[in-house]
Amino acid sequence: MIAFRFLVCVIYSRHMERDVIEAPNLHRLIDPTLEGKWVAISADHQRLIAANDDLVALEREMRGQAVVLFKVLPSDVGYAP
Numbered sequence: 554m555i556a557f558r559f560l561v562c563v564i565y566s567r568h569m570e571r572d573v574i575e576a577p578n579l580h581r582l583i584d585p586t587l588e589g590k591w592v593a594i595s596a597d598h599q600r601l602i603a604a605n606d607d608l609v610a611l612e613r614e615m616r617g618q619a620v621v622l623f624k625v626l627p628s629d630v631g632y633a634p
Contacts (some may be wrong), residue, residue: 591619595612 577598591611593602596619607609611622 583625587625587630589625591622591624593618593622595619596621 579594579598582594582598582601583592587604590604590606591608592604593611593615594600595602598621602618603611603614604621605614608622608624613620
């Protein structure tokens with residue numbers, strides 16, 4: 554079973570040690586049509602790979618791939634990890 558990896562400035566993978574990264578600028582990948590959806594982006598934060606309303610379905614689709622999964626919040630919602 555792969556662990557869910559959420560983008561909160563700390564990424565953990567079963568294939569790498571725990572690394573602290575700078576928060577990537579995702580504005581060029583995420584557009585308003587993705588608000589409220591779960592998305593998968595590449596581990597290097599450069600490509601949007603897939604999006605789905607259902608986290609479980611997205612995780613199944615991405616199984617075995619090195620991706621970061623997270624939910625796109627509405628633009629009018631503030632969040633501080």
